[in-house]
Amino acid sequence: xxxxxxxxxxxxxxxxxxxxxxxxxxxxxxxxxxxxxxxxxxxxxxxxxxxxxxxxxxxxxxxxxxxxxxxxxxxxxxxxxxxxxxxxxxxxxxxxxxxxxxxxxxxxxxxxxxxxxxxxxxxxxxxxxxxxxxxxxxxxxxxxxxxxxxxxxxxxxxxxxxxxxxxxxxxxxxxxxxxxxxxxxxxxxxxxxxxxxxxxxxxxxxxxxxxxxxxxxxxxxxxxxxxxxxxxxxxxxxxxxxxxxxxxxxxxxxxxxxxxxxxxxxxxxxxxxxxxxxxxxxxxxxxxxxxxxxxxxxxxxxxxxxxxxxxxxxxxxxxxxxxxxxxxxxxxxxxxxxxxxxxxxxxxxxxxxxxxxxxxxxxxxxxxxxxxxxxxxxxxxxxxxxxxxxxxxxxxxxxxxxxxxxxxxxxxxxxxxxxxxxx
Amino acid sequence: xxxxxxxxxxxxxxxxxxxxxxxxxxxxxxxxxxxxxxxxxxxxxxxxxxxxxxxxxxxxxxxxxxxxxxxxxxxxxxxxxxxxxxxxxxxxxxxxxxxxxxxxxxxxxxxxxxxxxxxxxxxxxxxxxxxxxxxxxxxxxxxxxxxxxxxxxxxxxxxxxxxxxxxxxxxxxxxx
Numbered sequence: 312x313x314x315x316x317x318x319x320x321x322x323x324x325x326x327x328x329x330x331x332x333x334x335x336x337x338x339x340x341x342x343x344x345x346x347x348x349x350x351x352x353x354x355x356x357x358x359x360x361x362x363x364x365x366x367x368x369x370x371x372x373x374x375x376x377x378x379x380x381x382x383x384x385x386x387x388x389x390x391x392x393x394x395x396x397x398x399x400x401x402x403x404x405x406x407x408x409x410x411x412x413x414x415x416x417x418x419x420x421x422x423x424x425x426x427x428x429x430x431x432x433x434x435x436x437x438x439x440x441x442x443x444x445x446x447x448x449x450x451x452x453x454x455x456x457x458x459x460x461x462x463x464x465x466x467x468x469x470x471x472x473x474x475x476x477x478x479x480x481x482x483x484x485x486x487x488x489x490x491x492x493x494x495x496x497x498x499x500x501x502x503x504x505x506x507x508x509x510x511x512x513x514x515x516x517x518x519x520x521x522x523x524x525x526x527x528x529x530x531x532x533x534x535x536x537x538x539x540x541x542x543x544x545x546x547x548x549x550x551x552x553x554x555x556x557x558x559x560x561x562x563x564x565x566x567x568x569x570x571x572x573x574x575x576x577x578x579x580x581x582x583x584x585x586x587x588x589x590x591x592x593x594x595x596x597x598x599x600x601x602x603x604x605x606x607x608x609x610x611x612x613x614x615x616x617x618x619x620x621x622x623x624x625x626x627x628x629x630x631x632x633x634x635x636x637x638x639x640x641x642x643x644x645x646x647x648x649x650x651x652x653x654x655x656x657x658x659x660x661x662x663x664x665x666x667x668x669x670x671x672x673x674x675x676x677x678x679x680x681x682x683x684x685x686x687x688x689x690x691x692x693x694x695x696x697x698x699x700x701x702x703x704x705x706x707x708x709x710x711x712x713x714x715x716x717x718x719x720x721x722x723x724x725x726x727x728x729x730x731x732x733x734x
Numbered sequence: 735x736x737x738x739x740x741x742x743x744x745x746x747x748x749x750x751x752x753x754x755x756x757x758x759x760x761x762x763x764x765x766x767x768x769x770x771x772x773x774x775x776x777x778x779x780x781x782x783x784x785x786x787x788x789x790x791x792x793x794x795x796x797x798x799x800x801x802x803x804x805x806x807x808x809x810x811x812x813x814x815x816x817x818x819x820x821x822x823x824x825x826x827x828x829x830x831x832x833x834x835x836x837x838x839x840x841x842x843x844x845x846x847x848x849x850x851x852x853x854x855x856x857x858x859x860x861x862x863x864x865x866x867x868x869x870x871x872x873x874x875x876x877x878x879x880x881x882x883x884x885x886x887x888x889x890x891x892x893x894x895x896x897x898x899x900x901x902x903x904x905x906x907x908x909x910x
Contacts, residue, residue: 477798494755
């Protein structure tokens with residue numbers, strides 16, 4: 312059993328209360344920091360800890376905070392991205408339901424690091440239960456003096472509210488989320504200016520994922536070196552809450568050291584493959600990552616190792632496929648999702664994704680032609696020129712299909728049917 | 735159902751807000767909770783409350799999955815059809831519900847009780863196949879459990895109220 316940090320207070324049927332969180336050392340970091348550390352020192356610790364964003368992009372949280380200029384105007388905003396709409400991902404829901412005060416303390420500390428006085432938790436409508444928990448626990452934290460005016464007599468003030476989304480995948484994109492918060496149509500905006508310069512209401516805004524923020528209290532309490540030492544690999548830092556689903560016996564969230572092997576997650580924690588099925592492939596971090604196959608079965612799951620094989624750790628949402636799963640059909644399902652969720656703002660994404668969907672649909676239904684494969688490769692390349700990261704994400708599994716499962720595509724085309732379906 | 739006092743508290747919140755338009759989704763959702771869906775009149779009302787133009791509200795209303803611009807049933811069932819649910823039988827769940835309710839995806843039952851809509855990954859991949867009914871998640875589902883849930887909703891007080899409303903043409907908010 313590896314050390315549990317973010318999920319140490321998880322219970323099967325209820326949240327950890329404020330008292331329980333405090334018994335595990337909760338809010339100690341905040342008290343100590345407000346008493347003895349300057350915001351620049353906090354930023355430096357997070358930078359030293361190599362805390363990479365857990366929402367998918369893996370951008371260093373410390374670097375993001377450093378880009379808020381010393382003389383940047385006020386008010387400054389801290390936004391917590393609890394939108395979590397990446398297919399396969401449910402870790403943020405689990406984190407909020409396990410230990411809401413961990414997120415609240417993380418936000419107070421992050422806000423202090425960039426001198427933000429307003430905090431907003433942007434949450435998807437499917438997580439109404441989590442939204443209510445947060446609203447209630449924010450009230451409790453305020454009563455206890457951990458939020459609001461003059462926190463713990465330090466002179467630092469921070470107000471925190473919950474913002475409910477109307478529900479749309481693109482809202483997870485930083486600039487789209489800022490538009491959504493302003494009551495505008497959530498199309499992405501292309502920087503510059505970056506949100507840390509001109510974000511919400513044209514004021515400096517730092518946006519971080521739930522899991523990233525949850526790491527912060529522990530880093531400040533135990534130090535940057537402690538956090539780095541949690542990882543099994545030299546390149547990794549901290550733990551990762553992996554959400555595993557699909558053809559495994561025990562789908563769920565498991566907090567494991569960064570760099571743990573994929574095979575260990577599947578066999579030791581997720582209880583192995585279901586009904587004696589064989590591992591065929593998985594998506595390592597949500598729908599907008601590429602496939603890992605048998606050749607990657609023992610890969611070390613951290614940001615660097617995945618990058619080396621041309622993939623991404625993304626959100627760490629592992630979706631496992633077995634030998635009976637048709638990879639053309641699985642990819643078609645993924646691209647259906649992206650076609651539906653594209654905001655429609657730019658042409659490559661709006662037109663290109665449905666084009667890919669139509670070709671995959673033809674292949675899956677036995678109407679594909681050999682020329683479809685090079686055509687798909689070409690269109691995928693065009694989609695890298697879209698306005699935001701949505702389309703490059705959408706083509707990641709398609710490119711994975713082309714790289715690792717071209718034989719399955721060819722079998723569909725030659726047999727004029729899906730070989731995984733009975734004749 | 736939204737009461738008058740809730741509408742008043744919303745108005746107060748709008749007045750107190752530095753940027754009223756940040757409440758756009760909350761306002762649309764409140765009007766929808768009161769009226770059952772966001773009608774053209776509801777769009778105009780939201781625009782008036784927020785000091786925005788109706789077209790600005792419309793471009794939000796038509797963008798979001800959980801804002802309904804068409805009348806919906808008392809229970810809106812969103813069936814997750816993303817990859818993990820798909821792998822574990824989402825299609826069977828969808829087909830069963832269409833058959834059991836006698837409607838197609840996107841339709842509402844004539845008694846005004848149920849609407850079926852697809853939805854992308856709802857973040858319950860550890861409990862697949864999963865659906866949402868009025869934003870409450872159910873899963874992992876079997877056909878038997880699904881039938882029990884639907885029967886339970888059919889026989890609830892809410893359902894009887896909806897049936898009475900559907901029988902009274904003056905109050906009827908549903909098409910057909």
